[in-house]
Amino acid sequence: MIDQVWQISGDMAEDTVIHLDETVSFLADREGIEPPVISAFEQEGSPLWRVDLFFAEKPDSGFLERIVKALALENWPHDAGYIEKRDWVAESQRQQPPIRAGRFFVHGAHDADKIPGGTDPIQIDAGQAFGTGRHETTWACLTVLDALSETLRPDCILDLGTGSGLLAIAAHRLWPKAHILASDIDATSIDVACENFILNRAKTRLSRERSGSIDAIVADGLEDTIFGQEGPFDLIVANILAGPLIKLSGDIERHLRTGGTLILSGLMTFQTDDVLDAYKKTSLQPVDRLVKGEWLALTLQKPAK
Known part of the structure; x- marks a missing residue:
């Protein structure tokens, strides 16, 4: 108490x-x-x-x-x-209901006995770090990732602004052979994400083997040299705020592989034009959007040359 x-x-x-x-x-x-x-x-x-x-x-x-x-x-x-x-x-905690997003069932420990059949459960307790699945933007990202899994086969994935690690865990479930890099500006979030990777039995890299593993790092933006070493990425998910999405547009383009896919979220519907205007200055092209309440997720692609 x-x-x-x-x-x-x-x-x-x-x-x-x-x-x-x-x-x-x-x-x-x-x-x-x-x-x-x-x-x-x-x-x-x-x-x-x-x-x-x-x-x-x-x-x-x-x-x-x-x-x-x-x-x-x-x-x-x-x-x-x-x-x-x-x-x-x-x-x-009691008021936070479990959430269904695509195939995923995101729940807290208090709902671990309520997992419905035919779902892919991920346990994330509310309030640990961003990305509990209960915010509209995280729900939208999970739904988009699930839909993309029908056609996309990425080998290298970046979860930019990972928070609780939920989206990295979901990507690991969808593409178990892919290498995933999860980054966040906040060290506490990375600690929480690593705990959630273990809780949800996601494979972290304990050896030199990249395939099928998740790495988590503290990084501000995309300036750290590790992004160049691990990338370019076939898929980047950035569930952050509109301001950073705009500021990082050029860096995101640079680290996305030709033909790669980008999911942007963390923006409200009235911010859509400002975000898209920033990405019009890059080679990335919008291909889809998913609106949830006043929030949305945008899907863009980097055209193959």
């Missing part, structure tokens, strides 16, 4: 509140934090809404800065501190 919860409270414009839940949920998962419980309500006589975010524990200051930046709240006045609480973490 946890006796206190970290609360952040302040007033916010309605157009920001509209995107608050999706954005904070995405970033909380991405940083390996239990997604906060959010309360937002209108205030009589004011154009601003009252917003409260309840975290299981005090979030890292860097995470709060990313919320502020993502929602353009640089001058947002707010209060923060501990308050008495119930066991929000346990309640949150």
